[in-house]
Amino acid sequence: MALINCPECKKEVSKTAKVCPHCGYKLKKKKGCLYYIGIAILIVIGLVIIELATQDNSSSSDRDFGGERLAYNLSKDYVLQNLKSPKSAEFPGLFESKNHVTDLGGGRYKIVSWVDSKNSFGAEIRTEYTCIMVNKGGDKWGIEDLKFDK
Numbered sequence: 001m002a003l004i005n006c007p008e009c010k011k012e013v014s015k016t017a018k019v020c021p022h023c024g025y026k027l028k029k030k031k032g033c034l035y036y037i038g039i040a041i042l043i044v045i046g047l048v049i050i051e052l053a054t055q056d057n058s059s060s061s062d063r064d065f066g067g068e069r070l071a072y073n074l075s076k077d078y079v080l081q082n083l084k085s086p087k088s089a090e091f092p093g094l095f096e097s098k099n100h101v102t103d104l105g106g107g108r109y110k111i112v113s114w115v116d117s118k119n120s121f122g123a124e125i126r127t128e129y130t131c132i133m134v135n136k137g138g139d140k141w142g143i144e145d146l147k148f149d150k
Contacts, residue, residue, distance in 0.1 A: 054094045068101040071109035071133040074141050079129055082148070085118040107135035108144070
């Protein structure tokens with residue numbers, strides 16, 4: 001059994017003791033590099049989980065974020081209909097896309113955003129688009145305009 005000296009009373013104490021049996025001093029254990037590597041790994045895992053949770057890969061059935069979010073999600077449906085490879089489409093994440101919608105008033109929303117998808121040659125390209133969505137009352141929505149920027 002390895003022994004160390006208590007920093008408080010200077011008497012010999014087992015290296016595995018948490019408290020000095022002579023004076024009650026709480027012996028502090030030094031944290032090794034594995035402890036800090038473990039903490040770093042947990043932080044990275046947490047950041048990855050947060051990033052995955054904030055990505056906006058929702059389908060049109062996941063619409064519960066209010067008018068702006070609903071208009072944005074509906075515009076994505078119309079954009080997908082015009083792509084060569086809709087399954088390859090990737091839109092901006094939730095936090096980035098919230099700045100892509102402007103409330104024009106009267107139930108009209110302007111979406112200026114982008115989508116990454118494969119073209120007919122299989123190359124991935126970014127296409128910017130502008131869309132005007134209109135709430136016609138309740139759950140009834142329509143598209144007023146959709147333009148792709150070349």
